[in-house]
Amino acid sequence: MYQYDHYDQILLNQRIEQYRDQVGRYLAGTLSEEEFLPLRLQNGVYSQRHAYMLRVAIPYGTLSANQLRTLAEIGETWDKGFGHFTTRQNIQFNWIRLENTPGIMERLAQAQMHAIQTSGNCVRNITTDAFAGVAADEVMDPRPLAEILRQWSTLNPEFAFLPRKFKIAMSGTATDRAVVRAHDIGIHLYRDENGAAMLKVLVGGGLGRTPIIGAVIREALPWRHLITYVEAVLRVFNRYGRRDNKYKARIKILVQALGAERFAAEVEQEWAQLKDSPSTLTGAEYRRVAAFFDPPPYEELEDAELEDADPTELAQNEPEFRRWLRRNVHPHKIAGYASVTLSTKPGLSSPPGDISSAQMRAVANWAEAYGFGEVRVSHEQNLVLPDIRQSDLYALWEEATRQGLATANIGLLTDIIACPGGDFCSLANARSIPIAQAIQGRFQDLDYLHDLGDLSLNINGCMNACAHHHIGNIGILGVDKNGEEWYQVTLGGRQGMAATLGKVIGPSFRAEQIPDVIEKIITVFTRHRHPGEPFSETLLRLGLEPFKAHVYAQ
Secondary structure, eight states, X not given: OOOOOHHHHHHHHHHHHHHHHHHHHHHTTSSOHHHHHHHHHTTTEEEOSSSEEEEEOOGGGEEEHHHHHHXXXXXXXXXXXXXXXXXXXXXXXXXEOGGGHHHHHHHHHHTTOOOTTSSSSSBOOOBOOTTTTTBTTBSSOOHHHHHHHHHHHTTOGGGSSOSSOBOEEEEOBSXXXXXXXXXXXXXXXXXXXXXOEEEEEEESOBOTTSOBOOEEEEEEEEGGGHHHHHHHHHHHHHHHSOOXXXXXXXXXXXXXXXXXXXXXXXXXXXXXXXXXXXXXXXHHHHHHHHXXXXXXXXXXXXXXXXXXXXXXXXXXXXXXXXXXXXXXXXXXXXXXXXXXXXXXXXXXTBOTTEEEHXXXXXHHHHHHHHSSSEEEEOTTSOEEEEEEEGGGHHHHXXXXXXXXXXXXXXXXXXXXXXXXXXXXXXXXXXXXXXXXXXXXXXOOOHHHHHHHOSOOXXXXXXXXXXXXXXXXXXXXEEEEETTEEEEEEEEOOBOSTTOBOOEEOSSOEEGGGHHHHHHHHHHHHHHHOOTTOXXXXXXHHHOSHXXXXXXXXX
């Protein structure tokens, strides 16, 4: 993973001192709330219902074991002993005192971490596949280009005050695990027939109040032009994006207003002035950054037949372990290794995406004991250990089980993506966590969940859609009705290369009705599915009507 150099550290230390001065002036009353707002936001500090929230950047979702221990320390020292992982591969601390934030940022800087541009109208954290660099189906590792893009966009003065926030995702697999189609810019890395590295650029995706799937505006862009082309897109957005209405200020609204073809033409015209500039990437620069992502010293091993192995060797006689192997262990590009997802969704004992400081320390220890000291954060708010020897899987499973991180539900109904909702967020119309836990409480039988197969459920407390309910197979959105919390249900969302937006099935429901609604939806699915057919395909074949009829039947 990337290591800060002397100049990186100087820049970060100077930024912290600027912010420390700004906080001091605000607390002394010489800086108004209006003046302080954009300053704290671009340092990742939000004002929430009960306290301030600090969002820490985890570039392309990659952490060292030491960095994860630092986050554990922050949770214990300045929060309530836990943190919350987000769909954009960051972590949030929800019980922060404003006067402590400069000290927290100083501690982060000591571990080569920061909170810069995790909020505000700027380029946010660059996200990628949590299995980047190790996935068996990967065509290109997106991390070197993501790091180059991160360095270029951090504190870039030209794009520090965009019309609205700006999110970029990159993927280097045939199946998109980074949701590139639902970002302001989505970049798909691939190789052409000659093996040359190329980029497909999508623009204008996004969820929130106006959910839109991004449009392809450039095919076959040579990788060397990554920075110049992204800069051209941002310049067009900066020039034409609306600033009079924040609900219409995202680039997706501009692309819809102009049309994808005209928008692409504007970008190409801007790019013509940039594509041969000094910002064009060189092979030497790529190799410099890519060296930070060189493979670790893997051993020469052979793949084990995990499902058919000797029970005395891998304890295959334990059904819980077999379930965990099927759902939480993933193929690796190196023989004898696997990637493991640690579930933060145990059910009633913890909200989705939350992890305690003690658990963070345990994960850091496992990363070093069983891997090469690296941890990833997934879009689904889980943690990934990317390089685990297959011979160590059982020992890891035992330790993860003791820490409550081995629930074998990855990709299943209870692997719920949820925002903090009204329990914390001042923007929320309704709570998310109690709804998620009520559903998890209703569906606790893992054998039954495994029989249902892949089925995503995402819950949001407001239209900002931080938990991406639009692309969940089942989506739940909290809405306000005369001061009461109600929940709207959508069906048919999907992520991946064929990402689609879910459709509202009808009038919203009270909180206490939601578990019954989900159970009715599952009843229709199990009644009509073909053998082995996943929920998304059954729904596509049947349409919404059978589900609506059963849910709203008197």
